[in-house]
Amino acid sequence: MRTSCLVIISIVLVLAAGGAWSQGMSGFPATELRAVDTPSDGGGSIDLEWEGEGLQFVLIMRATSPGGEFETIGDAIASDGSYTDMRLDDQTDYYYRLAYPAGEDTLLGAVAGPAQSKTNWFRSYRKNALVLTALMFILVISYVTQARKGKRLFIRRISGLSAIDEAVGRATEMGRKILYIPGILSLSEIQTIASLSILQHVSKLTAVYGTDIEVPNKDPLVFSAARETVKQAYMEAGRPDQFKEEMVTYLTYDQFAYAASVTAKMVRERPATNFLIGSFFAESLILAETGQSIGAIQIAGTADIPQLPFFVTACDYTLLGEELYAASAYLSKEPVLLGSIKAQDVVKAIIMVTVGAGIVILAFGSNIVRDVLFTR
Amino acid sequence: MAPFGIPIGVWINAFLTICILSFLYKDNPFFRFAESLFAGMSLGYYIGIVTENTLKPNLFRPMINDFWGNHNFLLVIPMILGVMLYFRYIRKIAWLARIALAVYIGYYVGVYLMQKLHGDILFQARDTIVPLTMGGIEAVWNVVIIVGVFSVLVYFYFSAEHKGALGRVSRVGIWFLMISFGASFGYTIMARISLLMGRFSFLVNTWVRPMISG
Amino acid sequence: MRRTIPLILTFCVGMYPIxxxxxxxxxxxxxxxxxxxxxxxxAAFALPLGVVNLVMSNINKIKKxxxxxxxxxxxxxxxxxxxxxxxxxxxQGFHAHFQWMFENAVSPLQATMFSLLAFYVASAAYRAFRARNVEATVLLIAAIVVMLGRIPIGDMITGGRLTPISEWLMTKPNAAAQRGIIIGAALGAASMQIRVILGIEQTYLGSGKD
Amino acid sequence: MKIQKLLYIDRRIIYLLVAIGALIPIIRPIGLPVVPSAPVQGLFERVEELEPGDAVMLSFDYGPSSEPELNPMSAAIMRHLFMREVRVMVVAIFPLGGVQIAIREVARITSEFDLEYGVDYVNLGYKDGGQAPMKAMGVSIQDVFPADVETTPTEGMPIVEDVRNYGDIEVVITLATGIIGEWWANLVNAQFGVDVAVGCTAVSAPKYYAYLRSGQMIQRGLQ
Known part of the structure; x- marks a missing residue:
């Protein structure tokens, strides 16, 4: 397959070159070939660069000694001026030359090399990401330390959070249960972890009020973690006797089968309050509309942006994106966790200033801030 | 088996479709049947594909075929971690289950952290730096984008009470959010209807029509 | 110690991909x-945790x-x-019966459950008409404009005037708001992820101070 | 008062209206024109730029529930790719049903062309773990898929031997529901630099407009 491809390509190239030749173009279109190790990569690759003009094809040839047999490994357009040769062995000397098929003959360029590929220790094009990561870590650690030392950090009230206590209270008054749905992704998803920490707060309340709570699960890992979380909350609230294993159940792994089971549960058991907090996909509205139709108070929270419109229209309160994470820190009322919200606010401000500055500088014709933010 | 010349699979398919649709009227035994069957079969399905596509090719086969070659013996590590998850049910060593969980969560938290900081923040921030000097209507639209991004970010600013100027900007942010939610909602409606039409088209064209036309 | 070892592991394993x-x-x-x-x-090993729970609770129901x-x-x-x-x-891969059951039972069940959304989207939209505050009205208007702008019938009614407006809503205000949420949510997630790596957030480890 | 009443009608009446609305065009089809949107044109042109022998990864990341929306898209894309004589690697990252649809759809479309399995295309099947296999394929596709969907070892298959990782792939096309398209964009595109095209269900489209603007995606889907 590969060889036949090469044959076809070569034929095409010869024809193309013949055409170019007949139009009177001559001379070697690419000069000053350089071969260097590809920077910032895992090795096995060498970058070739040359000065070239025109749209002619040049063949790229490689050998392991300067006088050895050169084999064609690929082609490029002369004016592109670069080519990356991959799948090489590290610590081996390679020599390159360009060839230009002109009519019957093939013109050969000068030999470049030796070059060795090697595996590198840093992706230099990710410096900006490194700065951002370091900044985030440093700010979180420093604010958390400040908070530990007793410094008061102001975080505004997040609407929807006071609604959590109200909603638990209402279920207690009505003598009905609370349904807590921790989303449908596994523990690898950070929203699920945020949801579990909100679940801990909610189940502490239900333990104190003696309200019934049920947590149906889609993911088996979340199921076992949620059971531990609820158990822990009942212990901390001083009501370990009230905790029942049936409070946290496993349903099924399929998104829509899960939605079917949960909606059926809603209709049959008529919970007074539904929490839909975590990661949701298409089932969001199936759950939220059914909950709405049975008249339950619904509190939703997700960072899955496509589902936000549905929660906003069908639930009483919705924690939007970042609010979900902030809520889980806020509810614990631990100053340490509040410190990390502060840190994310500072980074947010830095981003806004950077972007703002970038816009102004761009208006004066410089692309520098955009270049600094460029990454891959 | 093909009653009325229609394959039995189509009958089952149609029956289950109607069972689920009947839930719209109210909860009933047919829906409950379909729902229970769905829960059971979908879980069974997942057991099947995890065994066939993950456990067999990535764990069992390499270990059985060539235990010492190709570093396959290292596969013992995930196996032990997997088994550790069950220690939760043995009181004395229950805490060991946390080790498996810690490795699992820790790894993904790290992976996703870089993805958020790199893939989301850098790309999106860079793209918000838009030119304003080209004149014409495009410049105005770019102002709209800048105002939108900034006001939404201000709405998510937790360190200060949203009063005064900050309150007004965050109010603009709410407007942008609502327009976006509305637009998403409107964008979706027709696609949702088309899903339903997919089901109806099956019922009408694959099930009922051949029955009538014989 | 029973808590410290997992926390140290989370830190080490979490820092590695970074x-x-x-x-x-x-x-x-x-x-x-x-x-x-x-x-x-x-993750594949975790599946039986759930399966056992589901099977046991259903067997109990049958027994009682x-x-x-x-x-x-x-x-x-x-x-x-x-x-x-x-x-x-x-x-060759899956058993034929497995494929057949998937095509004729699991697949229609999934698709029909999903198609219920058509009804729920309609009733949610209808309820939005009752909303009396400004925000809900903004949402509703944007929804109607985009919906009509996307379907051929909408074009016929309005003579194609809505399509550019709805495209504008999607590419300008909508994209801007989405970007704001993406950046905000990424920051929130990142700070939570750092809390987990540093062991400040440990709810997920579950019970027992031991 | 009458309007008030109208606003609080039983939701089942709305359901009935929706059902009738959806049934009419099926019983009596009405032809309506379809106009491709700009992002669709984007993918079309990207595929046109490909040369015979280039490799494309096609990921089936949707379940039966999204088939009405995404099957026509996957069929159109596959036909276009095979017409361009592009080599296609099929995978599935979505857990429920993705692989079944891939088996059926790939078989259906490839039967229309004269193609050799393992050379012109390969169906590698499903791999669990979402982002884990996506990342791992950046180093080696064969390590992630030691066997194809029919459990035939991939070792020795020309296409798998030849296309070792994203470096050898021109475009990744994913037909995705939910978050998976986003993963391809901010993981595979952002970190490995390979072009990613997402054909998605309408619900995800508004968010993808933000990614599309930032150049992380070439298109969002046929609609």
């Missing part, structure tokens, strides 16, 4: 590669002849049938 993100060296990427494939296997025990029989029968052919496998 390290590997910046370091392309083979030694580093090779280990990272292994971790990737290993964790998929660990609870109301609706028949449905528990249906559930377990479906589970066993599907899992049996799933684990058996075939000569």
């Amino acid at each position: 390290f590997a993100f910046f370091v392309p060296h083979r030694v580093v990427t090779n280990i990272n590669q292994n971790l990737d494939t290993y964790l998929v296997i660990v 002849k609870d109301k609706g025990w028949f449905y528990s029989v249906v559930l377990i029968a479906g589970l066993c049938l599907m899992a049996f052919y799933g684990i058996m496998g075939g000569d």
Whole structure:
């Protein structure tokens, strides 16, 4: 397959070159070939660069000694001026030359090399990401330390959070249960972890009020973690006797089968309050509309942006994106966790200033801030 | 088996479709049947594909075929971690289950952290730096984008009470959010209807029509 | 100690992909590669945790002849049938019966459950008409404009005037708001992820101060 | 008062209206024109730029529930790719049903062309773990898929031997529901630099407009 491809390509190239030749173009279109190790990569690759003009094809040839047999490994357009040769062995000397098929003959360029590929220790094009990561870590650690030392950090009230206590209270008054749905992704998803920490707060309340709570699960890992979380909350609230294993159940792994089971549960058991907090996909509205139709108070929270419109229209309160994470820190009322919200606010401000500055500088014709933010 | 010349699979398919649709009227035994069957079969399905596509090719086969070659013996590590998850049910060593969980969560938290900081923040921030000097209507639209991004970010600013100027900007942010939610909602409606039409088209064209036309 | 070891592990394992993100060296990427494939296997092992719970609770219902025990029989029968052919496998990939049951039972159930959204989207939209505050009205108007702008019938009614407006709503205000939420949510997630790596957030480890 | 009443009608009446609305065009089809949107044109042109022998990864990341929306898209894309004589690697990352649809759809479309399995295309099947296999394929596709969907070892298959990782792939096309398209964009595109095209269900489209603007995606889907 590969060889036949090469044959076809070569034929095409010869024809193309013949055409170019007949139009009177001559001379070697690419000069000053350089071969260097590809920077910032895992090795096995060498970058070739040359000065070239025109749209002619040049063949790229490689050998392991300067006088050895050169084999064609690929082609490029002369004016592109670069080519990356991959799948090489590290610590081996390679020599390159360009060839230009002109009519019957093939013109050969000068030999470049030796070059060795090697595996590198840093992706230099990710410096900006490194700065951002370091900044985030440093700010979180420093604010958390400040908070530990007793410094008061102001975080505004997040609407929807006071609604959590109200909603638990209402279920207690009505003598009905609370349904807590921790989303449908596994523990690898950070929203699920945020949801579990909100679940801990909610189940502490239900333990104190003696309200019934049920947590149906889609993911088996979340199921076992949620059971531990609820158990822990009942212990901390001083009501370990009230905790029942049936409070946290496993349903099924399929998104829509899960939605079917949960909606059926809603209709049959008529919970007074539904929490839909975590990661949701298409089932969001199936759950939220059914909950709405049975008249339950619904509190939703997700960072899955496509589902936000549905929660906003069908639930009483919705924690939007970042609010979900902030809520889980806020509810614990631990100053340490509040410190990390502060840190994310500072980074947010830095981003806004950077972007703002970038816009102004761009208006004066410089692309520098955009270049600094460029990454891959 | 093909009653009325229609394959039995189509009958089952149609029956289950109607069972689920009947839930719209109210909860009933047919829906409950379909729902229970769905829960059971979908879980069974997942057991099947995890065994066939993950456990067999990535764990069992390499270990059985060539235990010492190709570093396959290292596969013992995930196996032990997997088994550790069950220690939760043995009181004395229950805490060991946390080790498996810690490795699992820790790894993904790290992976996703870089993805958020790199893939989301850098790309999106860079793209918000838009030119304003080209004149014409495009410049105005770019102002709209800048105002939108900034006001939404201000709405998510937790360190200060949203009063005064900050309150007004965050109010603009709410407007942008609502327009976006509305637009998403409107964008979706027709696609949702088309899903339903997919089901109806099956019922009408694959099930009922051949029955009538014989 | 029973809490410290897992926390230290979370830290080490969590820092590794961050390290590997910046370091392309083979030694580093090779280990990272292994971790990737290993964790998929660990996740596969978790499945029986859920399966056992579901099966036990349904068997209990059947034993006690609870109301609706028949449905528990249906559930377990479906589970066993599907899992049996799933684990058996075939000569080439999946067992033929497995494929057949998927196509004729699981697949229509999924699709129909999903199609219920058509009804729910309509009733949610209808309810939005009752909303009396400014925000809900803004949402509703944007929704109507985009919906009509996207369908041929809308074009016919308005003579194609809505399409550019709806395209504008999607590419300008909508994209801006989405970007704001993406950046905000990424920051929130990142700060939570750092809390987990540093061991400040540990709810997920569950019970026991021990 | 009458309007008030109208606003609080039983939701089942709305359901009935929706059902009738959806049934009419099926019983009596009405032809309506379809106009491709700009992002669709984007993918079309990207595929046109490909040369015979280039490799494309096609990921089936949706379940039966999204088939009405995404099957026509996957069929159109596959036909276009095979017409361009592009080599196609099929995978599935979505857990429920993705692989079944891939088996059926790939078989259906490839039967229309004269193609050799393992050379012109390969169906590698499903891999669990979402982002884990996506990342791992950046180093080696064969390590992630030691066997194809029919459990035939991939070792020795020309296409798998030849296309070792994203470096050898021109475009990754994913037909995705939910978050998976986003993963391809901010993981595979952002970190490995390979072009990613997402054909998605309408619900995800508004968010993808933000990614599309930032150049992380070439298109969002046929609609």
